[in-house]
Amino acid sequence: MAYFVDTKANSPANSLREALDQAERQIVSIDATNVEAYLLLLDQIKARFAAFTAEEADVRPEWSRWDSLTSRLSSQPDPLVTAAAKVGGLAALRQKHPPAEDFWWHLDKEVMQRRMNTLRRTITTLVTVVVIAVGGWWAINTFFPPNPEAVRMMEANSDLEALIGEQRWAEALTVVETAQQDLPNEPELILWEVVLAEQLGDKARAQAALDRVNATFPDQKVGLLVQLGNQRLQVGDFLGAQDVGKEALTLDPNSAEATFLLGSIAESTNDVAFAIDMFDRTFALAEADNPQLAVIARVRMGNLMQRGPSLQATESITPSLTLSETATITATP
Numbered sequence: 001m002a003y004f005v006d007t008k009a010n011s012p013a014n015s016l017r018e019a020l021d022q023a024e025r026q027i028v029s030i031d032a033t034n035v036e037a038y039l040l041l042l043d044q045i046k047a048r049f050a051a052f053t054a055e056e057a058d059v060r061p062e063w064s065r066w067d068s069l070t071s072r073l074s075s076q077p078d079p080l081v082t083a084a085a086k087v088g089g090l091a092a093l094r095q096k097h098p099p100a101e102d103f104w105w106h107l108d109k110e111v112m113q114r115r116m117n118t119l120r121r122t123i124t125t126l127v128t129v130v131v132i133a134v135g136g137w138w139a140i141n142t143f144f145p146p147n148p149e150a151v152r153m154m155e156a157n158s159d160l161e162a163l164i165g166e167q168r169w170a171e172a173l174t175v176v177e178t179a180q181q182d183l184p185n186e187p188e189l190i191l192w193e194v195v196l197a198e199q200l201g202d203k204a205r206a207q208a209a210l211d212r213v214n215a216t217f218p219d220q221k222v223g224l225l226v227q228l229g230n231q232r233l234q235v236g237d238f239l240g241a242q243d244v245g246k247e248a249l250t251l252d253p254n255s256a257e258a259t260f261l262l263g264s265i266a267e268s269t270n271d272v273a274f275a276i277d278m279f280d281r282t283f284a285l286a287e288a289d290n291p292q293l294a295v296i297a298r299v300r301m302g303n304l305m306q307r308g309p310s311l312q313a314t315e316s317i318t319p320s321l322t323l324s325e326t327a328t329i330t331a332t333p
Contacts (some may be wrong), residue, residue, distance in 0.1 A: 009206045016048045030084035077107035169199040226257045256286035
């Protein structure tokens, strides 16, 4: 009698998915009884990913789940650190399970750093209050009055950051519309109108806003494209960001800002080799005229190189751009 054997049941990919399932379930209930096992589970998942990368297996959905999981650990480290404290602390667990190099073994340091930052901000706030009480605020506003347009943009960007993080596109567009009543010709706001209209599927409005900003600032084509690319990148529109980044680089092959944009897109989509190349080119282009951007590019490149050969591109939105391309990509939504 022939028997059917489901090879998927014991496949490495299925084993990885089961480990991710377990990690996703337990992340909301980490306590003293399971924190050590949970840390080891994270190590196992990372090792399995490294093996898949070497075999060129397609585990892009699992990479996305892993990114979400590690992002949650980074943004909310307190539950794990609190649980570890009840069994001697992460320092003791690191000694018990060397080398314990990954960030989840060192979240106690992150929590401590955040607490120190909070303390410093509190002290700074108290000092500021004292200065205000003795007239410092009056002096600042009298002799160094803030630019009201800059203040309005800061307020709008602060509101937008929170709404975009939660993908509340319609509410974010309302913030833009309100700010435009005070700053009707602010290019950053018009470009936000483009990007948010795209996210809402309103292509006609997005195109109209794009035409308006191009007509208002006809001599700033490259800068507008780079700004649009950065804003599309911020909302997760990697393809749209790459399109305008490539167009900007076609118009100005020596644009450090456009090169840096393409590097940031590649980094966000795990095209590590191309991101390193773009950041290296950014450094060379910006070193003389924009040293701040050059330093940022060098730091980003160094961080990627430290990640090692096991983290190769796991997802590519399009084939990597070659700088010899001459075709123009039209910046339409």
